[in-house]
Amino acid sequence: MGLGGMGRRINGIFVLILVLGAVLRLKGVTNPYLDDQSWRQADTASMALNMLGHLGDFPDVFFPMLNYDGAGPQPVELEFPFLPYLLAWTWALLGWQDLWGRLWGICFSLLTLGGIYKFGKLALSERAGLWAAAFYAFIPLTTYYGRVVMPEPVAQAFSIWALVAIFSWRRNPTWIRLLGASILMSGAILAKLPQLMIFPVALMLGFYPFQRRLGKILVYSFLSLLLPMLYYSWVHLGAGEASQFVSGILSHQVMEGPTSYAEKLYKNLKYGLGLPILLALMGIALMVRKKVLGNEVHLGLILWSGISGVYLVVVCLKIPLDYYLIPLALPMVLLTGYTLDTWGGDSEGNGIPAFVVGALLVGLLWVNQILYYESKYQWDERLLTQAQWIRQHTEENSVLILSGSQPMTLYYSQRYGYRLIRDDLRAWLDLQELPGDYLVALPDSRGEDFWKRIESAYTQVGPGVYQIKDQQ
Missing domain, CATH: 3.40.120 (Alpha-D-Glucose-1,6-Bisphosphate; Chain A, domain 3)
Known part of the structure; x- marks a missing residue:
């Protein structure tokens, strides 16, 4: 039976997805920040620690400070510290415990799940949104990195809601909605600089075809990029040459590094993102067959996939850290949702084959997580x-x-x-x-x-x- 006309049952299905996603992310929630990617988690937490006692010192409190390479807090060039600031306030009110950082990560990951469902419902279909949210909830990569004290959960949440906002503005083009969409886009780029990759996607979703919309495009671009440009310029100039983390990654590890980690990348894709990649590729093929030039959503998702492919080759092939794959998860699950929705047919009972395949893959993702991701939760x-x-x-x-x-x-x-x-x-x-x-x-x-x-x-x-x- 299709999902059309199910009414409240659809909300019940989404709530179930949220609950299951939360349960999976609660694994190891009381662990110290010493499991996989402990260095990055300790960096994020140390920024919060250095904010204590200075939470009202604006704007200096937002300059990232780490505990190493000096006899005092060291300024570094990193993304805007959304999570450290929230964590510092939580510690100030409730005491210093690692649990609070993990719970904040889970909250942002669940916000991402909500945004995926909302985007799928608005831009594709309700069924596509449910499938996309279900896969995001169970994918091993997004499950593990949905409970870490790192900027990834924050960046994912801002990113999907920025796209929801610009697509909502397209349907109801008020200046307030355009301002809100711009602020969310700024938040995505501030949370993680590589999220600039979704900016062209937002332009496609919000303004295609571009004729006679140049003024609004310029306004949206200016409002979206102003704060990130000011912030990243501030930390670039203030951190000093010894601590150039953001701009240094691409110039040293990617542009100058001769090594390619093809085998490592393959394993990270296989175990972290799994079989849904094939469904995402099928989704692209289905969109191309439907002559997408008149559909801004299909064009936007194909553009997003193309940018993700370039990012995969240019960045992920050079840096053997699996969390660099996280930006690929959003377009992948949306395309997976589209594939299963299209395959499932109409609301008159033709959705059973897609339901069987989708449920089987979700189950395999859970098994994959048990078999290959257990080591990520271990610590010394x-x-x-x-x-x-x-x-x-x-x-x-x-x-x-x-x-x-x-x-x-x-x-x-x-x-x-x-x-x-x-x-x-x-x-x-x-x-x-x-x-x-x-x-x-x-x-x-x-x-x-x-x-x-x-x-x-x-x-x-x-x-x-x-x-x-x-x-x-």
Whole structure:
């Protein structure tokens, strides 16, 4: 039986999707920020930690500050700290617990689910929106990264609602709606700079065909891009050459990096996004067959897919981190929803084959998550034990030097410090120059000769903690 005419049952189906999506994202919700992508999560949380006591200091409170590479907070060039600011306020009101950051991530992920359903309902069909939301709820990549303390959940939520807003404006073109759509687009780009990829899609959805709409396009573009340009210019100039994170990623890792991680990318796509990719490709083929030039929604989704393909080759092939694939999830699930809706036929009972295939794939996604994504939830207890000892037994203003590059210890010990990131010989020389009080031996870092030299020169005062200041 088709979904047409089901009335309240449709709302019930969507609520069920939301509940199941929330349940999947609650897995490991009480874990510290030491599971997969712990570095990025600790970065986000440390920005929130550095905001405490300064929550009303506008605009300086929004300049991202991290705990490493200095004896105090270090300014860095990162995306606008929406999540850190919310997290800092939550800590100020309810106390410092990692749980709150994960719950905020889940809230934004569920907002994304709502936006997917809303967009599908407005631009495609109610059934397409339900299918798209269901796949987003179960895809392993979006499930895991829907409960992390990273900007990805925020960027996804802003992005889909920005497209909902501009498409709603198209149907009811008031200036208030255009302003709202512009603000949401600004939020998407501020939350994550690569979300600029959806800006051309928004232009297609809102203004195609473009004749006689140049004025409104310019207004929307100006309002959408003004705040991101001001913010990213501010952090670029204020962070300094040593901390160019946003513009540095593309110039160094992508444009200059000779390595391509084709095998790694294939595995990330296979295990993280899974079989729905095939349905998304089928959706593109179906749209092309229907002569899409007169349909702004089909054109927008095809354009989005093309931009995603370029992003996949230019960025994801060069950076072997699976969370860079997250921007691909939105167009993929919408195209998957369109495919199953089109395949399902009309509302007179022709939807059974599509329902069977869709339900089977959703089930396989859940199995895929169990088989291949369990390791993402694991974390090393030694890091937390060590950081807690430092926090309890060292001076609050003590400066740490970490034996490796991973900075999570600084966040959990609530200390500032430096990292030894060069080879063992140069790390020893750097250690003599850096103004630190304690050297922290991170698990599985450095070679045996390095530690023999450390043990002969310094006293171990805690679990992998060496006092170095008074002995240099």
